[in-house]
Amino acid sequence: MKWGVVRFPGSLDDNDSLWALNEVMGQEAAILWHKDTSLQGARCVLLPGGFSYGDYLRCGAIARFSPIMESVAKFAADGGLVIGTCNGFQVLCEAHLLPGVLTRNRTLSFICDRVHVRVENARTPFTRAMRQGEVLTLPIKHGEGRYVAPESELRQMEERGQILLRYVDAEGRETDDANPNGAMHAIAGVANDRFNVFGLMPHPEHAVEAMLGGEDGLKIFRSIVESAG
Amino acid sequence: MLIKVFVTPRKGILDPQGRAVEHSLKSLGFKGVSGVKIGKYIVLEVAAKSAADARDQAHKMCERLLANPLIEDYTFEVEGE
Numbered sequence: 133m134k135w136g137v138v139r140f141p142g143s144l145d146d147n148d149s150l151w152a153l154n155e156v157m158g159q160e161a162a163i164l165w166h167k168d169t170s171l172q173g174a175r176c177v178l179l180p181g182g183f184s185y186g187d188y189l190r191c192g193a194i195a196r197f198s199p200i201m202e203s204v205a206k207f208a209a210d211g212g213l214v215i216g217t218c219n220g221f222q223v224l225c226e227a228h229l230l231p232g233v234l235t236r237n238r239t240l241s242f243i244c245d246r247v248h249v250r251v252e253n254a255r256t257p258f259t260r261a262m263r264q265g266e267v268l269t270l271p272i273k274h275g276e277g278r279y280v281a282p283e284s285e286l287r288q289m290e291e292r293g294q295i296l297l298r299y300v301d302a303e304g305r306e307t308d309d310a311n312p313n314g315a316m317h318a319i320a321g322v323a324n325d326r327f328n329v330f331g332l333m334p335h336p337e338h339a340v341e342a343m344l345g346g347e348d349g350l351k352i353f354r355s356i357v358e359s360a361g
Numbered sequence: 362m363l364i365k366v367f368v369t370p371r372k373g374i375l376d377p378q379g380r381a382v383e384h385s386l387k388s389l390g391f392k393g394v395s396g397v398k399i400g401k402y403i404v405l406e407v408a409a410k411s412a413a414d415a416r417d418q419a420h421k422m423c424e425r426l427l428a429n430p431l432i433e434d435y436t437f438e439v440e441g442e
Contacts, residue, residue: 193426
């Protein structure tokens with residue numbers, strides 16, 4: 133299946149995403165340059181982590197206006213699958229392709245760690261290869277990952293099942309200690325209300341080989357391939 | 362024309378920077394301090410036909426890029442108005 137991995141100035145995880153998709157998953161992923169407008173026939177577009185445009189002003193705020201994002205927005209409006217990890221999640225929120233926004237971690241510190249997230253809705257194109265309630269172990273590395281949205285909107289998102297991943301402890305329990313950044317409702321990943329756009333702070337592309345600490349990230353990519361392939 | 366834009370965290374939105382600074386000020390002995398918020402101060406020049414035109418442009422800039430209304434409030438001043 134064809135994938136497009138967007139490269140903004142300041143993207144960091146674009147090469148790791150290519151590695152995960154091409155070398156590990158045997159997919160056909162190519163870089164999409166931020167100044168281009170063609171998605172090169174991609175069935176899924178991935179916005180990688182990093183510090184696009186230096187994260188100036190607000191993270192994701194400037195990347196949102198790059199030429200490729202116009203094409204990504206149109207692709208999403210037509211039902212195309214889009215996934216954003218970390219900075220990619222921030223860009224999707226700023227572009228209003230996802231609700232809410234990511235803000236400074238409550239500790240004010242940059243967090244580089246491995247976390248547990250629970251699959252809250254396994255009936256989406258991004259989670260269908262998982263079990264409902266399954267606990268995944270994934271790495272995080274961010275300074276601005278605290279998900280914020282108006283409480284009224286969060287209630288609707290919960291009802292519609294748009295919360296796909298929530299921070300939990302190793303046993304799958306939601307505790308304050310298990311929430312690394314203070315995200316509202318312990319949200320680690322959300323989808324739009326059509327379930328074709330997904331953003332998450334953890335990095336599935338860094339969790340695709342047992343040798344490097346885990347393969348749970350593959351479950352997300354496999355779900356997408358099952359859905360679109 | 363010179364425009365000064367002030368962006369601050371919205372009321373009710375957790376501002377960990379503001380909280381940390383407030384805590385620090387209190388520990389320095391400024392006991393009466395409360396409601397500390399850390400925001401951004403943006404200065405820019407714009408070609409405008411009038412102060413009203415400059416205000417209109419500033420408003421659009423804030424709405425589209427300079428502030429995120431989900432978490433931030435903004436005000437601005439047009440110099441010489």
